[in-house]
Amino acid sequence: MITLFNRKEKKLIAVLVVFSIINSSVNFLFIQLVNDLISIIVSDQVPVVSDFLIKFLVVIVVFFTTRIAISRGIIHLSQSTYWKIRLNIVKKVITASYSVISKKKAEIYSTLTHDVENITQLSFVLVNIFTATLTALACMAYLFFLSSTIFFITLFNFLIAYSIYHFVSKKGTAAFIVSRKLEENFLKLLNETLHGSKEINMDRKIGRKILSPYITGVSKKCEHSSKDAYNAFLNSQVAGQIFSFVMIMLILLFGQTYLGATSSSVIKFTFTLLYIMEPVGNATNSIPVISKAFISWDKIKTLGVTFGDEKSNGIEKVKNRFCQNNFNTIELKKVSYEYPESNFKIGPINLELQKGDTVFIYGENGSGKTTLMNTIIALSKLQKGELIRDQNLVNESNIEEYRSLFSVVFNDYFLFDQFYNIDKIVLEEAYYYLHLFEMSDKVSISSNGFSSTDLSTGQRKRLALIYAILVKKPIIVLDEWAADQDPYFRQKFYHDIVPLLNSKGFTIVAITHDDKYYHCCDKLFEMSNGKLLKKEKTLQV
Numbered sequence: 001m002i003t004l005f006n007r008k009e010k011k012l013i014a015v016l017v018v019f020s021i022i023n024s025s026v027n028f029l030f031i032q033l034v035n036d037l038i039s040i041i042v043s044d045q046v047p048v049v050s051d052f053l054i055k056f057l058v059v060i061v062v063f064f065t066t067r068i069a070i071s072r073g074i075i076h077l078s079q080s081t082y083w084k085i086r087l088n089i090v091k092k093v094i095t096a097s098y099s100v101i102s103k104k105k106a107e108i109y110s111t112l113t114h115d116v117e118n119i120t121q122l123s124f125v126l127v128n129i130f131t132a133t134l135t136a137l138a139c140m141a142y143l144f145f146l147s148s149t150i151f152f153i154t155l156f157n158f159l160i161a162y163s164i165y166h167f168v169s170k171k172g173t174a175a176f177i178v179s180r181k182l183e184e185n186f187l188k189l190l191n192e193t194l195h196g197s198k199e200i201n202m203d204r205k206i207g208r209k210i211l212s213p214y215i216t217g218v219s220k221k222c223e224h225s226s227k228d229a230y231n232a233f234l235n236s237q238v239a240g241q242i243f244s245f246v247m248i249m250l251i252l253l254f255g256q257t258y259l260g261a262t263s264s265s266v267i268k269f270t271f272t273l274l275y276i277m278e279p280v281g282n283a284t285n286s287i288p289v290i291s292k293a294f295i296s297w298d299k300i301k302t303l304g305v306t307f308g309d310e311k312s313n314g315i316e317k318v319k320n321r322f323c324q325n326n327f328n329t330i331e332l333k334k335v336s337y338e339y340p341e342s343n344f345k346i347g348p349i350n351l352e353l354q355k356g357d358t359v360f361i362y363g364e365n366g367s368g369k370t371t372l373m374n375t376i377i378a379l380s381k382l383q384k385g386e387l388i389r390d391q392n393l394v395n396e397s398n399i400e401e402y403r404s405l406f407s408v409v410f411n412d413y414f415l416f417d418q419f420y421n422i423d424k425i426v427l428e429e430a431y432y433y434l435h436l437f438e439m440s441d442k443v444s445i446s447s448n449g450f451s452s453t454d455l456s457t458g459q460r461k462r463l464a465l466i467y468a469i470l471v472k473k474p475i476i477v478l479d480e481w482a483a484d485q486d487p488y489f490r491q492k493f494y495h496d497i498v499p500l501l502n503s504k505g506f507t508i509v510a511i512t513h514d515d516k517y518y519h520c521c522d523k524l525f526e527m528s529n530g531k532l533l534k535k536e537k538t539l540q541v
């Protein structure tokens with residue numbers, strides 16, 4: 001759960017509350033000052049200008065000083081909250097499991113942009129509402145003092161107006177919830193458009209189709225529900241204003257004759273009502289912002305719950321352990337994994353990896369090789385069976401440490417801009433691998449990262465493997481790494497690089513379709529429809 005404010009900020013909020021009370025009080029004093037002047041003027045007297053000017057000056061100075069202080073405080077609070085929530089979400093994204101993140105990308109984007117912004121807007125609005133409420137309360141007390149009968153009639157009208165507002169604004173909130181959901185769909189489609197821009201360039205039909213009916217459809221629906229929401233709020237605002245005008249007219253027409261008020265009270269009453277109409281109107285205009293902020297806050301909380309808190313310390317736990325962390329054996333005992341979405345299942349699988357092994361896994365497309373790999377490296381949560389490292393069961397408490405044994409080049413790998421997980425790069429070693437992978441004429445290496453990643457697909461994959469080696473985790477896992485390499489380099493990889501890495505102490509697990517090189521491993525397995533079969537490597541040569 002996100003803690004919105006620290007102790008210092010809570011103190012600042014307390015100060016802002018005090019300033020708001022002072023601000024509302026002087027606001028109220030101003031109307032009293034004006035009312036006093038009106039009384040003097042309607043009774044054909046001449047006011048003592050210096051008296052009123054001094055009071056006016058005090059009121060105006062205090063009003064604007066507190067107003068500026070409140071605004072600055074709010075800007076500080078809103079911006080620090082904005083970035084705190086954003087960082088908190090990113091932190092959760094970094095520590096959450098891959099399976100959760102891969103399904104929640106659009107939701108994360110819309111929360112990071114849309115929802116956090118809505119919460120920030122709320123802080124600006126809350127101050128207006130708070131000061132308007134205080135001013136209104138002070139004015140209401142003043143009205144009571146002027147005429148209790150008219151005060152109760154006014155109060156009754158306010159309550160009716162509020163009930164109508166409350167009823168109608170429920171409709172508005174419901175429409176905002178719909179539009180928030182649609183916003184997520186919009187971002188999902190936008191994401192597809194950005195990632196598929198090459199395909200769209202090649203075939204504009206995809207672009208046209210995704211634009212209409214999909215993106216246009218979602219944006220139209222979103223536009224309609226937002227309009228419905230704002231209209232609902234607008235209707236209730238208008239209803240509130242009509243009530244106020246009716247009230248003022250009734251008091252002016254019947255205040256003296258039927259309600260027993262003096263002419264001076266009626267004027268003061270009317271003036272006070274007119275005066276509070278603006279801040280109260282502004283405050284009610286801000287209700288949609290509050291409504292959206294509540295919806296967004298719910299979203300942020302739900303997203304936090306989805307991520308789960310159990311791994312929130314994962315990053316800190318494995319810090320700096322990469323080079324020291326090692327293993328002797330890893331065992332999979334009766335391990336199974338099933339995708340609920342497709343009902344595809346692997347297992348039960350028994351497998352033993354020993355330090356220094358070179359293991360190749362081959363098999364038909366869709367036979368479950370990547371699923372098995374994700375299970376071995378504990379990227380997928382274990383559903384059935386046991387994962388054992390050196391006689392120790394891998395569980396929630398040691399899973400991060402277990403994962404840190406593996407350096408993986410996924411089939412759909414991502415090459416980061418910088419060497420985030422290498423504390424100190426040994427340039428000599430880095431250049432040795434750059435030469436080995438025949439990339440030294442294309443790329444140079446600094447302590448931050450590779451000089452460029454704008455390379456061919458095969459070349460980028462070579463960098464990904466160099467990076468995986470430099471991280472120095474004991475097990476290198478490769479998912480069809482050689483598939484993008486030319487025949488010459490593929491041979492170099494299987495004949496020279498794999499044995500070299502092996503001689504340097506790396507354990508290698510590779511998924512491969514290169515049957516020509518199946519003999520280059522110690523242990524060969526076939527994955528067949530979710531089952532792992534041990535194979536004699538000579539059979540495949």
Ligand SMILES: Nc1ncnc2c1ncn2[C@@H]1O[C@H](COP(=O)(O)OP(=O)(O)OP(=O)(O)O)[C@@H](O)[C@H]1O
Pocket residue numbers: 339340341342343344363364365366367368369370371372527
């Ligand atoms: N994210 C997913 N959600 C649901 N089912 C999935 C998912 N990923 C894979 N599958 C199912 O698991 C099966 C095996 O997929 P997997 O990626 O493990 O195969 P593979 O042997 O690595 O194939 P390839 O050689 O094509 O990479 C697929 O046929 C599919 O039915």
